[in-house]
Amino acid sequence: MSGIAGLWRLDGRPGEPAEFDGMLARLAHRGPDGTGAWREGPVALGHGMLHTTPESLREQQPLVGTRGDLVLVADARIDNRAELCSLLPAPSDATDAELILAAYERWGEHCPEHLLGDFAFAIWDGRTQRLFCARDHFGVKPLYYHHRPSRLFAFASEIKGLLALDDIPRRLNETRIAAYLVPLFEDKEVTFYEEILRLPPAHRLTVNRDGARTERYWALDPGHEIRLGSDKAYAEAFRELFTDAVRCRLRSAFPVGSMLSGGLDSSSIVCVARELLAQGGCPRPHTFSAVFDDVPECDERRYIETVLSGGGVEPHLIRGDKVNPVERLEQDLVQQDEPFYAPNLFLHWALYREAWHAHVRVLLDGLDGDTTVSHGLGYLAELAQKGRWLRLGREVLGLSHHLRRSPSVVLRSYVLRPLAPDAVRLLWRTLRRHGNAQPASGTLVDPSLARRSGVESRARTEQAAQRAAL
Known part of the structure; x- marks a missing residue:
């Protein structure tokens, strides 16, 4: 940096x-x-x-x-x-x-x-x-x-x-x-x-x-497919690429660290990094985790400890439930230069400060693995488009239980709404706004600002492109 x-x-x-x-x-x-x-x-x-x-x-x-x-x-x-x-x-x-x-x-x-x-x-x-x-x-x-x-x-x-x-x-x-x-x-x-x-x-x-x-000078080709002979071959090829990606980022003259939330992304990175560093006779990587003893429904300590039980790391834990989310808000805004979409950024900054105190200058982290390795909520619309109704029903019920929302809400939000034609979506928004001065498209945008900026037409174009990509 x-x-x-x-x-x-x-x-x-x-x-x-x-x-x-x-x-x-x-x-x-x-x-x-x-x-x-x-x-x-x-x-x-x-x-x-x-x-x-x-x-x-x-x-x-x-x-x-x-x-x-x-x-x-x-x-x-x-x-x-x-x-x-x-x-x-x-x-x-x-x-x-x-x-x-x-x-x-x-x-x-x-x-x-x-x-x-x-x-x-x-x-x-x-x-x-x-x-x-x-x-x-x-x-x-x-x-x-x-x-x-x-x-x-x-x-x-x-x-x-x-x-x-x-x-x-x-x-x-x-x-x-x-x-x-x-x-x-x-x-x-x-x-x-x-x-x-x-x-x-x-x-x-x-x-x-x-x-x-x-x-x-470069663009990802979404139509390119790699064809291998078996699930095992895909897994081995992915492991090889993933391991090489981690190895590239371990080139450091200082202690190396990694975030460890307990999720699949960071846990996979830590497991590979500690193995590679051990093979090279290098010092153990540091791990940085936030735990929430006073908010057990948010705490993922048991997943973190599963990774730590494998040894080979120097763990650092901070009490996320003791970090004041607004105490450093002004500094965070100065640092970011612009508004951001990360309401939990205060936790990341607390972990970064802990890493700096540990003299770590290379800090690894997982990013967007849910949509890269597994799948995001767009997977439900993909199942509907392919007519895989039984699998779609199971996924909707599972997500309904996980999110504590009714299956009908999940189906409407993540299947019907993304796949609805533009005319139907426009009619629905018109009916919802009829007779009142709701912000444009149900967002926080003032109607006059929406007209000046053209965000409604841009939003429709973006949504149409997303549906076409499914």
């Missing part, structure tokens, strides 16, 4: 050192191991270092190429190092930043297509007078930017870094606010601030004095 920032005065005016220093100061928490800056005329690049991997201990950024005409700043962990070292070629102990810069020298704007890992980086190319930026396939590393043609281009790992510049407006984006309240997630670029955008996952951005161009 290093921090990067940069600006280019497109009008040719030299940048003021104080304004760029202000950008880096806003990102200081991302770079506790030192900051660096490079300036040349109207261009400035900066980096805040957080050492994690063994190679990062020798890393110096901004990194200037051997000819002096390429300059890189990167927040990155590159996983296909052996492949890159053989293709470029590069020494096996090259830093991740050196590999990225060498990849750009070899493949130019196509270099992100050859990288595997988590990364956000920017390269100033003095030969062509352009700035090239890229973000990893799933958008793990953040990158925000502001572009005012012929005047200014600026980027940073966090929005607060951009807001350090007086040139950048501080106007709320009403369209994003309305989408947040619906909620809508289809726009991967927009933020809560007008004229501040995020570079979407799997995209590259090229900027020169004539303008800026974004392009997608």
Whole structure:
């Protein structure tokens, strides 16, 4: 989690050192191991270092190429190092930043297509007078930017870094606010601030004095299928990929940790990580869990302890029921820069603080395994579309018992509503709103804001796309 920032005065005016220093100061928490800056005329690049991997201990950024005409700043962990070292070629102990810069020298704007890992980086190319930026396939590393043609281009790992510049407006984006309240997630670029955008996952951005161009360099192919001979073969292939994914993220010069909620995601990660670290003769991984002794219906201690009983870890438990959810709300909002969809974020921050106190700098966690490995609630609509009525009935009854809601409510919410034609859904919403001033689409959006932002039509388009994907 290093921090990067940069600006280019497109009008040719030299940048003021104080304004760029202000950008880096806003990102200081991302770079506790030192900051660096490079300036040349109207261009400035900066980096805040957080050492994690063994190679990062020798890393110096901004990194200037051997000819002096390429300059890189990167927040990155590159996983296909052996492949890159053989293709470029590069020494096996090259830093991740050196590999990225060498990849750009070899493949130019196509270099992100050859990288595997988590990364956000920017390269100033003095030969062509352009700035090239890229973000990893799933958008793990953040990158925000502001572009005012012929005047200014600026980027940073966090929005607060951009807001350090007086040139950048501080106007709320009403369209994003309305989408947040619906909620809508289809726009991967927009933020809560007008004229501040995020570079979407799997995209590259090229900027020169004539303008800026974004392009997608990778997309998941939903139609691609892997055909294997048996369930056992699928399980073995998944285990191999999963184990390799965990192994890539264990490359650390510091203690490694993992969240452990007791769920399938984090439990699987912990079990694989401790086995790999033991095989390599490395220190035990730390685990971080929240328990709820005073709220037993929320407590998953027994699942956590099942994993811990296998040994090979250094466990840390915090009392989640003793953490005040509003005590650090202001700090959390400052840290996030925007409203968020995580009412339990206060628990995560408490666990992160515990990890920092344990000197852990690589912290693993499971994310969205329910919809990747098992299935989400959309599975019910899939069963209905395929006519698997007996299985659908069993799933509805099971979910009804688990959620403590009637089977009819489950069926209506997760089967009938998603599959209903647009005309039926529109009629139903009209009847529900008839005679009163309910917010648009039954959401928290004020009707006048809904009209100005067009969120209702966007919501219908998004819902139609989701149904078509079932």
